[in-house]
Structure formats: C-alpha cells, structure tokens
Amino acid sequence: MMQMKTKFIMIVVLSLDGKISDNSKKLPNWTSKEDWKWFQNMLTICDAVIVGRKTYQVAKNNIDKRKAFVLSKKYKGQIGSVTFADSLKKIKKLAQRYKTVAVLGGQDVYSAAIKIDMVNELYITVEPIILGKGISFLGNKILVRHKFILKDSEILNKKGSILLHYKLNQTHDRNTNKDKNL
Numbered sequence: 001m002m003q004m005k006t007k008f009i010m011i012v013v014l015s016l017d018g019k020i021s022d023n024s025k026k027l028p029n030w031t032s033k034e035d036w037k038w039f040q041n042m043l044t045i046c047d048a049v050i051v052g053r054k055t056y057q058v059a060k061n062n063i064d065k066r067k068a069f070v071l072s073k074k075y076k077g078q079i080g081s082v083t084f085a086d087s088l089k090k091i092k093k094l095a096q097r098y099k100t101v102a103v104l105g106g107q108d109v110y111s112a113a114i115k116i117d118m119v120n121e122l123y124i125t126v127e128p129i130i131l132g133k134g135i136s137f138l139g140n141k142i143l144v145r146h147k148f149i150l151k152d153s154e155i156l157n158k159k160g161s162i163l164l165h166y167k168l169n170q171t172h173d174r175n176t177n178k179d180k181n182l
C-alpha cells in the first residue's frame, strides 16, 4: 500500500517588527479581518492543526471544534478531538495519518517544526504595524539556514496587509549546519 505524504502548512501573522503576539494570554487584536477570513478559508482544507499549549488556551473555543494536537509538558492524553503530547516529534508521527496539517504556533511550535523539517509550505501575513514588545516569530532558536522560495503574494486590503506564500526550497544549508539539536 502506498504511504500517504502529509503536507505540513505553517501559517503565521507577523507585525512589521517580526512579532506574533504582544500578549501571550490573548488572541491578536492587531490582525486584519481580511487575514482572518483567508485563515478561516485555509483551515477548511486542513484535516488537523498543531498548536502550543498557550495558543490552545487563547483559542480553545475554535480549536476544540477541530482535530488538534497540542504541544505541552503539563497536559497529557486526549480530550474530545484534542490530543496533548510532550514532543513535536511525537505529534509529527501522529499527524502523519492526515493529508494536510496546519502548524499554527506559537513560537516554540514554529521553531521546533522548522528544526524537525515539519514544514512544506509557509504562509506569512505581514500586518503594517509595529508592536514593540512581544513574542517574536522564532526567537533565537533556529541555528541553521532554511531556504524558502516565494510562490505567490497578495495584498489583502487598502492598508497593505500582505500575504506571502512560500515553499520549502532546501531544508538546511549544509555549509552552516551547526545546529546540534537537529
């Protein structure tokens, strides 16, 4: 029997200063309604989602309705359609029974997903705002280069929220591959 190849799609909304959030306990209130609409449409083609425990807690009502995997050291097991696990490698294995899986952050999930090559496509919406303080997309956790190639881009609204769609070009640059955690 042919094995199904799961497509992992990373989806991120970024401020101009590279932040994903200015308050870890709340859903972002600085992103555009056009991005939200695009995001909801995108989720209709995803069979499952992966999030960190903090993101799960701020978006619990929406995530509980989906097949979801939550990265957490504190929580274990399964509640309804939500499965908790303490490593992203375990989650990757479990998620491989689905065709299309959305990787939705936050920072730890994004960086770990890149480290274990769990991203085939990357959608980034850049919102025209500087947040100042807050949580950055990847922190300083990625130690090697990962190359992407731009497939599409779209201006979503008049203020200039921009949606960028990348595909992975090369998993990591062998000349600079000094990441011991890979």
Ligand SMILES: NC(=O)c1ccc[n+]([C@@H]2O[C@H](COP(=O)([O-])OP(=O)(O)OC[C@H]3O[C@@H](n4cnc5c(N)ncnc54)[C@H](OP(=O)(O)O)[C@@H]3O)[C@@H](O)[C@H]2O)c1
Pocket (backbone or CB within 6 Å): 011, 012, 013, 014, 019, 020, 021, 022, 023, 024, 025, 026, 027, 028, 051, 052, 053, 054, 055, 056, 058, 071, 072, 073, 074, 075, 085, 086, 087, 088, 104, 105, 106, 107, 108, 109, 135
């Ligand atoms: N702009 C965007 O696109 C976007 C996307 C997603 C989220 N957000 C925002 O980002 C914020 C939350 O992100 P965040 O980065 O603070 O948190 P997060 O990544 O959602 O969750 C962090 C939690 O994940 C678990 N975790 C992390 N690394 C782990 C590991 N190696 N092994 C096991 N468990 C691990 C821990 O849970 P335990 O404490 O339970 O062990 C940790 O507290 C929210 O404000 C959310 O709205 C924005």
